[in-house]
Amino acid sequence: MQWMMWFWMILLAAVAIIWFIARRNTFKPLIKRVQLELSHPLSADGLRILHLSDLHMEKLSITPEALLAQVKDEPIDLIALTGDYLDTKRMINRFLKYIEALQTLKPRYGMYAVFGNHDYVIADSLPYLKKEMEKRGCTVLINEHVQIQLGHQTLNIIGIDDHFTKRSDIDKAYEGVGEGINLVLTHDPNIVLEMDGHHFDYLLSGHFHGGQIHWPKPYHLKKMGKLPQLNIISGLHYHQNRAFYISDGLGQTGVKLRLRSRPEITFHNIGNPM
Numbered sequence: 564m565q566w567m568m569w570f571w572m573i574l575l576a577a578v579a580i581i582w583f584i585a586r587r588n589t590f591k592p593l594i595k596r597v598q599l600e601l602s603h604p605l606s607a608d609g610l611r612i613l614h615l616s617d618l619h620m621e622k623l624s625i626t627p628e629a630l631l632a633q634v635k636d637e638p639i640d641l642i643a644l645t646g647d648y649l650d651t652k653r654m655i656n657r658f659l660k661y662i663e664a665l666q667t668l669k670p671r672y673g674m675y676a677v678f679g680n681h682d683y684v685i686a687d688s689l690p691y692l693k694k695e696m697e698k699r700g701c702t703v704l705i706n707e708h709v710q711i712q713l714g715h716q717t718l719n720i721i722g723i724d725d726h727f728t729k730r731s732d733i734d735k736a737y738e739g740v741g742e743g744i745n746l747v748l749t750h751d752p753n754i755v756l757e758m759d760g761h762h763f764d765y766l767l768s769g770h771f772h773g774g775q776i777h778w779p780k781p782y783h784l785k786k787m788g789k790l791p792q793l794n795i796i797s798g799l800h801y802h803q804n805r806a807f808y809i810s811d812g813l814g815q816t817g818v819k820l821r822l823r824s825r826p827e828i829t830f831h832n833i834g835n836p837m
Contacts, residue, residue, distance in 0.1 A: 585776070585820035589624040592813060592826035594633065597799055599765060599806055599833050605716055605744055609834035611638050613670070616645040616750075616769025616827075617812025618661065619681065620654035622819045625826065627664035630813075633828055634668065641672045644701070645769045645810065646679025646725065646750030652688050655695070662699045672711050674701040675720050679750035679770065680727040681816070704748065706732040708740055717743030721763070726751035727770065727787075737761050744833075752795075752809045753788035755802045765833060766807035773797040773811030773824035781824075797824075 613634060642665055648658050665674060676696060682689060693703045702709060704722020711718045719740050724730040731754055745763040752768035773796060774781025784791035790809075799808050811827040 581822070582820065585822040588821040588825050589622075589815055589819055590629075592625060592633065592828050593811075595827055595829045597808060597829065597831045599799075599831065601744065601764060601833060605713060605718075605833055609832055610672075610713065610718070611640045612643055612767075612831040612833065613637070613639045613641070613665075613668070614643045614645070614767050614808070614810060614829040614831055615665075615813055616767075616810040617647040617679070617772060617814055617816075618644075618649075618658065619647055619812070619814030619816050620649040620657050621651060621814075622816060623814035624819065625813060627661050630661065630828070631664050631667070637830060639668050639670045641720075642668070642670045642674040642701075643746075643748050643767050644674070644676035645748055645767055646677050647681040647769065647812070647814075647816075648679070650681040650684035652685050655688065655692055658692075659695055659699065662696055662701050666700045672713075672718075675709070675722065675748060676701050676703050677722045677748045677750055678703070678705065678725055680725050683725060683728050683730070704736075706730075706735040708736060710741070710743065713744075717741065719743045719745045721745060721747045723747060723749040723754060725749075726754040726757075733758060733761055746833075747807075751788070752807055753790050755805070755807050756789055759803070763805055763807075765831075766805070767810070767831070768807065769810040769812050771796040771809060771811075772815070772821075773827070775815055775817075775821055775824050777823035 696703050706724045708721040721736050723736045747763045747766040749768050751770045797809050813826045
């Protein structure tokens, strides 16, 4: 039975190596850059957005200092946060330190956020969290929108609440939206399939973590809506000629491991036609 002993030793060694790599990956975010050209002018130098999603404080390996080191030299006009920051009350103060760190980047047009399904685990604490985020300069949008003037163009930032937990109200979020560029922030990208009557120029989301444990395929995402069933779980996509982006997120859930799906920091440059 010596061959059995060797088999188990090799198997355990392989598992240990894979676990080590998957754990190390959680500390090594990828910087991704997306260039999106619009059919009508936005401003002379475009709009540069730092997009972060799914920070998941309970399983986040990247410190505020490490995050700042990755982004501090980049020009940033706007910061967009698309949900799933925490799911326990004890992590509120830790999350607020990230908001404080991001505010030191001084985004020209501010920081905007929506909530995700994990945030609603502590729904009774979200009014307090929202107030503390806004005290630190982060506007939280819950089925509502704000307008920003970019030169001669208006940017409508539309925050749609979490679709996964059935808190989204698209009509309410768009109520009163006027002419301009429509930038939608939301957590669950499946909502794009229900927005046929609502125009957007770009939609930012997260939710899927790129599978997180993407081996051999992220079969576990199939239960998370129609987009994963279409193998749409990450990156830039189009629905009815409208662009939407799915971030792989910065943190993890369940286990502090990532395999074939690294944490993500995204820079979007919404520019003029080439």
